[in-house]
Amino acid sequence: MRNVAIVGVGQTKFDRRPDASIREITFEAFKEAVEDADIMRGEIEASIVCSATHYDKQRTPAGVIAEYLGLNPQPTYNVEAVCASSGVGVRNAWALISSGLHDIVVVVGFQKMTELRSDEVQEVMGRSGDVMWESPFGPTMPAYFAMYANAHRSKYGTSEEQLAKVAVKNHFYGAKNPKAMFQKEVTVEEVLKSRPIANPLKQLDCCANSDGAACIILASEEKARKITDMPVWVAGLGLGSSSMTLTSRGTSLNSFPCAVEAAKQAYKMAGITPKDVDVAEVHDCFTITEIINYEDLGFCERGQGGKFVEEEQTYIGGKIPVNVDGGLLAKGHPVGATGASQIRTLVQQLRGEAGETQVKGAEIALAHNLGGIGMYCAVTILKR
Amino acid sequence: MTFTMSFGRFGKVSYVAETKLQDFMKYLEQGKIMGSKCKNCNRIYFPPRADCDCMVGEPEWIELSGNCRLITFTIVHFAPASFRYDVPYVLGVAQFEEGPTVFAPLSKDIKQEEIKVGMQLKLVSVKLPGDKIIYELRKP
Numbered sequence: 001m002r003n004v005a006i007v008g009v010g011q012t013k014f015d016r017r018p019d020a021s022i023r024e025i026t027f028e029a030f031k032e033a034v035e036d037a038d039i040m041r042g043e044i045e046a047s048i049v050c051s052a053t054h055y056d057k058q059r060t061p062a063g064v065i066a067e068y069l070g071l072n073p074q075p076t077y078n079v080e081a082v083c084a085s086s087g088v089g090v091r092n093a094w095a096l097i098s099s100g101l102h103d104i105v106v107v108v109g110f111q112k113m114t115e116l117r118s119d120e121v122q123e124v125m126g127r128s129g130d131v132m133w134e135s136p137f138g139p140t141m142p143a144y145f146a147m148y149a150n151a152h153r154s155k156y157g158t159s160e161e162q163l164a165k166v167a168v169k170n171h172f173y174g175a176k177n178p179k180a181m182f183q184k185e186v187t188v189e190e191v192l193k194s195r196p197i198a199n200p201l202k203q204l205d206c207c208a209n210s211d212g213a214a215c216i217i218l219a220s221e222e223k224a225r226k227i228t229d230m231p232v233w234v235a236g237l238g239l240g241s242s243s244m245t246l247t248s249r250g251t252s253l254n255s256f257p258c259a260v261e262a263a264k265q266a267y268k269m270a271g272i273t274p275k276d277v278d279v280a281e282v283h284d285c286f287t288i289t290e291i292i293n294y295e296d297l298g299f300c301e302r303g304q305g306g307k308f309v310e311e312e313q314t315y316i317g318g319k320i321p322v323n324v325d326g327g328l329l330a331k332g333h334p335v336g337a338t339g340a341s342q343i344r345t346l347v348q349q350l351r352g353e354a355g356e357t358q359v360k361g362a363e364i365a366l367a368h369n370l371g372g373i374g375m376y377c378a379v380t381i382l383k384r
Numbered sequence: 385m386t387f388t389m390s391f392g393r394f395g396k397v398s399y400v401a402e403t404k405l406q407d408f409m410k411y412l413e414q415g416k417i418m419g420s421k422c423k424n425c426n427r428i429y430f431p432p433r434a435d436c437d438c439m440v441g442e443p444e445w446i447e448l449s450g451n452c453r454l455i456t457f458t459i460v461h462f463a464p465a466s467f468r469y470d471v472p473y474v475l476g477v478a479q480f481e482e483g484p485t486v487f488a489p490l491s492k493d494i495k496q497e498e499i500k501v502g503m504q505l506k507l508v509s510v511k512l513p514g515d516k517i518i519y520e521l522r523k524p
Contacts (some may be wrong), residue, residue, distance in 0.1 A: 119465050126464025127399065133431045136395020136518065137489050138460065138467035139475055146458035147477060154456065154501035199459035246477050247431065247485040253456050253477065 004097045005224035005231035006382070007104075008037025008217035009344040013179045014332030016114050017211035022051075022058060023068035026110045029213035029337075030069050033106070037217045037227055044217070045102040046075040048092050050085035050109040051336030053078065054124050057115055065108060075102075080336075083285065085109055086214065087339030087369030087378030091237050093218045103220045109341070110213035111334035121209070129373055130245045142206055142286065144373040146198035147246065149288035151253040153200070155303065158291060160200050162306035164191035166287035167204045169315060170323050174330020176356045181210050181332030191287075205287040210332030214340035216347075232347045235364070236270030236381030238262035244375050254303075259296040259370060259377040266366070266379040267298075274298035277320055277381075278362040279349050281342035283370035284327040293368055294322070297379075316359055324349075324357040339369035343380060350384040395518050397466045404434035407445065412509045412517055419484060421446040430484035450507040451524065452478035457490060457499055472496075478505055478521055491522040 010032025012025055020028075034041055047069065049062035058064055066076035081088040086109025093105040116124065128141050152158045168188055174180040186204055194203040224231040240261030243249055249257070267273060274297060282297065284290035291305035299320050300308040308314065314322035325331055325345040328338060346365035348354045367380045391409055392401030411418040420432035424441025428448075436443060457476035460467075467473070474490040476499075486507055490499065505521040512518060 122465040122468075126397065126466065131399035132391075132403070134487050136398050137475055137487070138396065138463055138470065138473065139487075140460065140462065140464060142462065143458050143460050143475055147456045147475070150458060150501065151456035196459075196461040198461060201458075245431075245487065247487050251455050251479050251485060 001098045002100060003221040004094045004218055004234045005221060006216055006234065006343070006347050007219045007224050007227045007231060008033040008039065009215065009347045010036055011179055011214040011341050011344050012212045014181045014210045014212035014334055017112065018114065022056065022061060022110055022112045022115070023064055025112060025211060026065050026108050026213040027068060029110070029215040030106070030108055033215035033217050039104065039217070039227055041070055043104050044071060044074065044106050046096060046105045047071045048079055048089045048105065048107045049076060050079045050089040050107065050340070051111055052082045052085055053080050055111055055113050055116060055335060065110070069108070071106070081376045081378070082372040083283065083333070083335050084339055084369045084371030084376045084378050085336045087342070087367065087380060088239065088376065090216055090218070090339065090343060090380060091239055091378060094234050094237060097218055097220050103223045105218050107216045107218070107340055108213060109337040109339060111336040112211045113209040113334060114211055133245060133247070140198060141373065142198040142201050144246070145286040145288055146201045148253055148292060149200050152288060152292065155252070155254055156306065158306035160192060161188060162291065162310050163200065163205055163287040164188045165309045166284060166290045167191045167329055169309065170284060170327040170329040173324045173357055174326025177326045177331060180326040180330050181208060182330045201286055201288070207285050207328035207333040210334045212332065212334035212337050214337040214344050216340050216343055230351050232350045233383045234380065235383040236266035236272070238265030238269070238379040240265070240377050242374055244373070255292060256296055256370060256374040256377060258374060259293065259368060259379070262377040262379040263297050266381050270381040270383070272364060272381065276364050277366045278364050279324065279346065279359040280320060280322045280366040280368065281325070281327070281345055282322055282368040284323055284329050285333060285370065287329070289370065290322070290327070297366070297368060316357065321359050324359065339367070339378060342367040342369060343382070346382050350382055393516050396512060396516060405432055408432055409517065411445065412519065415509050417448045417450045417507050417509065417519060418445045419448050419482070420444065428482055428484055430480060430486055448480050448482050452480045452486065452505050452507060452521070454478050454499070454501055454503045454505055454521070455485065456501055459496060474499060476521055478507070489520045491520050494523055
């Protein structure tokens with residue numbers, strides 16, 4: 001197995017993008033990553049195109065994306081794991097390089113969620129769970145996670161104020177990220193008073209659909225050392241799965257088993273423990289998800305996630321800064337781009353290029369990318 | 385199998401009509417909540433499965449009492465298009481006294497302030513307009 005490093009990263013601003021098509025949005029992120037790596041496009045030996053394709057008008061989008069990025073005739077294919085698509089894409093790229101099949105591989109994640117009309121989005125949303133036994137009753141993404149919130153509250157007393165504090169933290173950092181969709185701080189009161197979506201989740205407990213792309217270029221150790229003085233090493237990878245139906249997930253519903261499994265794999269591969277992580281990006285599709293993620297990743301004890309954010313342990317200066325780019329809640333969540341965006345943020349942290357939100361001396365970083373209603377989870381550990 | 389027994393009648397909006405479990409609808413129409421039980425390993429499934437995880441046994445139908453305990457719930461205010469005019473509605477996960485769990489709506493007859501994790505409920509079949517049939521959780 002060869003060592004694999006990240007040598008280039010790029011990302012568009014996450015926003016509504018009525019001005020651009022998926023190929024053009026993806027090109028922006030790709031161009032930034034190629035310039036960041038300072039390589040020739042022809043050196044890229046394969047492309048992995050990541051999106052939740054049910055949001056795309058374009059069928060099998062790798063075809064049009066690889067064409068527009070100028071990556072024919074090299075191998076290209078789509079990776080889809082809903083919200084974890086590009087986290088899984090990075091794992092694929094690692095395998096292609098580590099095995100010796102390729103030396104330089106690009107992962108591009110994108111989504112243009114505004115491409116569908118709102119009734120089309122609603123229709124897609126209604127099919128986010130098991131269509132045979134759950135969708136006939138009208139569940140939504142927020143509803144699924146709201147059920148986790150009520151289960152967590154029932155067992156551990158996690159309050160709506162504690163949920164709100166996740167949104168407050170992530171908007172605090174989103175306000176400092178020029179690529180975030182929302183660059184404005186919010187208060188606990190504003191979160192609590194926002195429109196109810198699925199009790200106990202309110203509008204500001206939920207991330208926003210958006211348009212955007214992110215790009216990661218990976219290389220073998222030999223190539224990486226020639227390309228850059230600051231390679232960021234992929235030190236650990238984990239990928240786990242959980243049942244799609246809530247009814248096959250046991251009777252507790254306050255943890256995502258796929259995340260626990262992915263974290264275990266990644267910590268073992270990297271040879272580290274949760275305490276060694278200096279900065280993390282975790283999948284905060286909803287405020288409750290971030291609280292459960294702290295517990296699933298071992299950042300705090302089981303049931304203590306609400307208290308952990310209340311004590312500001314996940315701010316810079318706390319035990320483990322989490323989502324210092326604003327997370328999905330403030331940055332926006334163009335589904336297929338999110339995993340790659342998390343990794344881009346962490347690469348900047350490990351290079352010391354994160355500016356105002358730099359975690360000083362960060363050497364080990366962790367990305368946690370959850371797919372769908374918690375069916376897939378990719379955990380990636382990076383080292384300077 | 386006649387059309388009227390099709391699984392496509394399950395739920396207000398259904399996406400799956402063809403399944404090996406068509407008889408589930410016949411029983412639901414009779415007011416029976418049926419799970420499946422493996423003849424080999426005796427595992428009981430709800431929702432029922434045509435195939436057991438043990439990959440050996442054939443399933444048979446088994447009637448469940450419907451008695452269950454609420455594990456979690458949510459009050460939905462923002463709904464998929466087909467459910468837009470039903471909001472707010474309550475969805476929950478409950479555990480049968482026989483062991484398996486069910487994902488189901490809670491009856492509109494239960495006041496929202498009465499809903500508590502751990503409360504006892506009963507799963508019953510309900511006929512809807514338009515020849516549809518579902519189940520829902522009611523007070524026992």
